Amino acid sequence: MNGRIIGRFAPSPTGPLHFGSLIAALGSWLSARATGGRWHLRIDDLDPDRSIAAMTNTIQVQLEAFGLTWDGPVLYQSERGDAYAAALDRLKASGAVYRCTCTRREIGAGARYGPLGAIYAGTCRGGPTHPERAAALRLRLPAGRHEIADRIQGTWSTDADRIGDVIVRRRNGVTGYHLATTVDDAFLGVTDIVRGSDLLPAAVIQNELQRQLDLPAPAWAHLPVMMTPDGTDKLSKQTGAQAVDPAHDPVTPLVDAWCFLGQTAPPETPDTPAEFLAWALPRWEETRIPPGERLVAGGPGGGLRREGA
Template sequence: MVKGRFAPSPTGPLHFGSLIAAVASFLDAKSRQGAWLLRMEDLDTPRQVPGAADLILHTLEDYGFEWDGKVIYQSQRDDYYQAALETLISRGLVYPCGCSRKEIADSAVHGIDGLVYPGTCRHGLSGDKQARAWRVRVDDTPIRFTDGIQGPQSQVLARDIGDFVLKRADGLFAYQLAVVVDDELQGISHVVRGADLLDSTPRQIYLQHALSYSSPAYLHVPVAANAAGEKLSKQTLAQPLNGTDRTRDLWQVLHFLGQAPPVALQQENLSSVWQWAMLHWSVDQVPRQRSLTL
């Protein structure tokens, strides 16, 4: 059975870029009689905005989304993440790291997603260093997969990323571990999300192999960018969805995703737009680009 999911972070209200990912994941699952789950990725508690999670749920309901099962909250799942970390520790695949951000910045090179950890603590803590975080050991074996939209992908973690953090110095579990554990435990078969997360996928596949998990199919849709080429996000001051014309918003998302919705559909009600979208959804029509300017 196809099982997809939408996993927003409650750091503020949904915006047009969020709606793109929600619509794509929903249609990919529901057009094939699958299940669509909702997960609140609220691990990074310092960044959470009070009330944002409930606002996101209400907004999704207003736009006609229906999800299967209970909403799960990552902030309530530390026991699952700790169990996975202990499995990796028992397999000798992770190690404690005592490096500060400044120390890493002073000796690291830039990779495709920030600084590449230079491996300072890989062979044990030196001097008077104390454990701050837990990192997973990576190697130079290429991680290859074929994305359902972006095509063949390859990444060498040792070169491009370095040993990455699974549990942070502040005691919070890292996104990369939590998302892998949750996708496995929820039985997610298809991950449909924005292409800004494409470079994270090899790290997640690496962890899946290390934990003896299966890997879902991945489909990364283009992200919406502003005129400056920046991804629409709360950091780039993307405007929240105001819900004043939900039918037109949904039509614009379908247009953005290459589905060629009829212009006249904008005059129909929300239910009619969803019915059309369900019947005509085609992954093959989604632009094979990482981003598109609105």
């Protein structure tokens, strides 16, 4: 990698950081800092039904306790409505989006499933089937093969009909994740998006939005993710992930995350996060990250075990 990276970490304030999110935060922080680059913090608090105000502060306290400091002010998506509206106006003017009045139940009935969940069948592509209803806005994903070049996972590709037309504005007026993150990454000047590999399929949508909105296309680097004890799902707040507690031990989780990312363990356990990060930065090698490797909670003895994806 040449030049200085501008990275970001973008948690949703639905709960405190867990070990899986610490892996993503550390990986993106190291990728940026190792080049002398910048690292931003964005709070993805778009969804008022899921966001918990107190968690915004909790997440920031956790990151600071682990030594993962950021540049500039925190960016809050809840304050970015005007930017999203301007992007939507541009997409509407070009015909890149269309009104959809289908309900979630209607879509789910008999739906096929792809890497982003239920695949929308395009029912409203020719016009809303129920004009009297409130409408969401969907992005017209061009037909054919879509490829993403990823530094860690290699070339990933899928057909458009495995993704479908995703929502960029919900029926209740809330901006969709894909549009908001695309607009905000460009606003922050992000050059490299380093995040969990569960979001690799989302890069197809975001790449198309970058093209439609004439925004710069960042480089992609999708990290392996930690899995649930049975190995069937990503460890997350929804699957019962426990918060990492830097007040109890701020160093061990960092070292564990470092080792999970394929890096060589320090010869001795550092005393503080600052000491560990100072040791780690000049030794960070993104090429050592194993593509597709997973860390599974609850291995023999209740610890952690590795297995290939």
